[in-house]
Amino acid sequence: MITLETLCVRIGNVPAADVQGWIDNAWLRPEGVPGHYLFREIDEARARLIVELRDDMGVNAESMPVVLSLLDQLYAARRQMLRLREIISVPRESELRGRVRALLASMQD
Incomplete structure (x- = not known):
């Protein structure tokens, strides 16, 4: 810190x-x-x-909240896609279905 x-x-x-x-x-x-x-x-x-x-990049103070919010959403989507890729890489179908359900449920938060 x-x-x-x-x-x-x-x-x-x-x-x-x-x-x-x-x-x-x-x-x-x-x-x-x-x-x-x-x-x-x-x-x-x-x-x-x-x-x-x-x-x-010349982003002014009025536009900054929108730009930061969009970037935050992009980074969150990227993290979710990486988690989904990890889950899909698991070879067992039943386990895969459970993990996908859990991921989808966590994405609604």
Whole structure:
């Protein structure tokens, strides 16, 4: 886990006020409380994504929630497809049917 200051440096010397804005907009969800945030690797990766979308691709603040939501959905679908591929690779049909049913049930959450 890293602090806000460390995160800001690692993602390209982004001002802490920018990162605080991302937290306020729920684009980042660190652990802790204001003034004492702790960021995980996944938070750092998401912050890098936000910087890339903003700086390299020109995504503005109004569009960012939509873009992030679509990317989150894409990543979730990818994880589900990988799980489905794992299940399908099991050779026994009865076990396969049960796993597919369980996967489909979990996808409704």
